[in-house]
Amino acid sequence: MLRGNSLAKVDEKGRLKLPAAFRALLEPKFGSDYFVTSLRGESVRIYPMDVWLRIEERLGRASSLNPSVMRFKNAVNYFGQSSPMDAQGRILIHPLLRDRADVRGEVVVLGQQDFPLEVWNRTVFEERLHSQTRSPMLISVLLSDAWGSDRRGERTSCRPFPPSTARGDADLPAVPGIARFFSRRRWSLLRPSPGATVIDATPGPGGHTEALLESVGPRGA
Numbered sequence: 001m002l003r004g005n006s007l008a009k010v011d012e013k014g015r016l017k018l019p020a021a022f023r024a025l026l027e028p029k030f031g032s033d034y035f036v037t038s039l040r041g042e043s044v045r046i047y048p049m050d051v052w053l054r055i056e057e058r059l060g061r062a063s064s065l066n067p068s069v070m071r072f073k074n075a076v077n078y079f080g081q082s083s084p085m086d087a088q089g090r091i092l093i094h095p096l097l098r099d100r101a102d103v104r105g106e107v108v109v110l111g112q113q114d115f116p117l118e119v120w121n122r123t124v125f126e127e128r129l130h131s132q133t134r135s136p137m138l139i140s141v142l143l144s145d146a147w148g149s150d151r152r153g154e155r156t157s158c159r160p161f162p163p164s165t166a167r168g169d170a171d172l173p174a175v176p177g178i179a180r181f182f183s184r185r186r187w188s189l190l191r192p193s194p195g196a197t198v199i200d201a202t203p204g205p206g207g208h209t210e211a212l213l214e215s216v217g218p219r220g221a
Helices: 020-030 049-061 067-079 095-101 122-132 140-147 184-190 207-216
Strands: 005-010 015-017 034-037 044-048 090-092 105-111 117-121
Touching: 005 015, 020 044, 020 049, 034 049, 034 067, 034 090, 044 049, 044 095, 049 067, 067 095, 095 117, 105 122, 117 122
Parallel strands: none
Antiparallel strands: 005 105, 015 090, 034 044, 044 117, 105 117
């Protein structure tokens, strides 16, 4: 599992010194062969070659007429290059991608739990994090534990809770007829402010959307 982030350096030849914590996880399992690419040129994505070959297999089964598949192939091939890790743990980022993503000097290397490792210009990434506080919120992750465990470790059910019996969550929006998967704590973490723009990616009849629209008010969306 690739967790957290590490600061690293890209030297004057464009070689990234892979952080020791990530190298210790990757090298014993995947060796020294990697594929370095990007989706939009904003950041660098590093895949072990074995992982990338599995992605290519899946792409090979997809329709070549699908516009999304073609855009993905065009991007990863345009920015992509095989890059072996040397004995010092350095991986070359080729000039086109290095210039496009502006990865020079100090960079941020992020673990994305699975793959890829993602490399960002530190300043650009921190500005991006700051701007995202004003961007639309994608709430599906916050709600994904609705089918998980409650505080006692017991499996929660997916039965609806009417507003009058919603586990004492009196501060939640009173939207009749929705499946009440919000706890007070989840809502307090999510609670959008008036005027906010929210993307509701949850399945169902739209009850969560109605609740969120009530919170953001007429100036929100």
